Amino acid sequence: MLKLDDSYRHKGQRKELVKTLSKKGIKDEAVLNAINTLPRHFFFDTALGSHAYEDKAFPIGEGQTISQPYTVAFQTELLQVKPGDKVLEIGTGSGYQGSILHILGAEVHTIEYQKKLYDRTRKFLTKLGINLHFYFGDGSQGLPSQAPFDKILVTAGAPIVPNSLLKQLKIGGILVIPVGDRKTQKMLRLTKKTTTKIIKEEFANFAFVPLLGADGWR
Numbered sequence: 214m215l216k217l218d219d220s221y222r223h224k225g226q227r228k229e230l231v232k233t234l235s236k237k238g239i240k241d242e243a244v245l246n247a248i249n250t251l252p253r254h255f256f257f258d259t260a261l262g263s264h265a266y267e268d269k270a271f272p273i274g275e276g277q278t279i280s281q282p283y284t285v286a287f288q289t290e291l292l293q294v295k296p297g298d299k300v301l302e303i304g305t306g307s308g309y310q311g312s313i314l315h316i317l318g319a320e321v322h323t324i325e326y327q328k329k330l331y332d333r334t335r336k337f338l339t340k341l342g343i344n345l346h347f348y349f350g351d352g353s354q355g356l357p358s359q360a361p362f363d364k365i366l367v368t369a370g371a372p373i374v375p376n377s378l379l380k381q382l383k384i385g386g387i388l389v390i391p392v393g394d395r396k397t398q399k400m401l402r403l404t405k406k407t408t409t410k411i412i413k414e415e416f417a418n419f420a421f422v423p424l425l426g427a428d429g430w431r
């Protein structure tokens with residue numbers, strides 16, 4: 214298994230990052246612990262590695278980004294992950310968010326639309342011993358072959374809430390998805406109470422890269 218250097222300095226920087234997230238309003242101790250546990254610098258190119266513990270999004274190639282830690286923490290907190298939950302993440306990207314879900318004890322199914330990112334992240338996380346279920350393709354309509362899910366997390370900005378995602382949730386399941394235009398999106402949490410009753414909650418605005426594909430931006 215691949216062993217990367219996680220120095221005393223990195224651990225200190227992570228502690229500071231967790232303090233920042235706490236001050237910004239993240240309360241879920243399990244989420245903060247997961248962020249404190251996972252070395253974010255492992256997910257960066259060496260050229261940008263010194264920025265890994267800034268609360269900012271950074272490029273990961275293919276025009277995509279690793280989300281800002283606050284965004285990861287906010288979405289994860291909304292998702293209310295419990296150990297054993299079957300979670301679909303749409304937008305694998307660097308694999309950082311998927312790894313946080315894994316640390317929280319979820320069975321993570323993650324789908325990525327960019328082939329190069331899919332290949333790179335699958336190889337890298339497997340080497341690190343972080344075993345997620347990886348899929349390549351358009352996740353804008355979910356992953357019907359693996360449904361139903363306890364939770365679905367969309368990590369790219371969508372133009373609508375795809376109906377197919379609500380269909381693929383179990384009763385009691387939660388969908389967290391940023392919805393808006395190409396520049397800014399409102400964070401939504403949809404809880405499936407029954408097959409026909411969905412509770413929708415709205416949170417702050419965020420700026421994600423666009424969700425592409427059939428139910429995304431074309």
Ligand code: SAM
Nearest residue numbers: 279304306307309310326352353368424425426
């Ligand atoms: N969760 C990622 C991480 O931890 O690094 C951040 C993801 S980045 C903000 C959004 C990702 O969604 C990009 O990697 C992008 O290629 C992917 N994406 C966009 N549209 C998609 C689609 N229809 N299906 C799957 N992935 C998609």
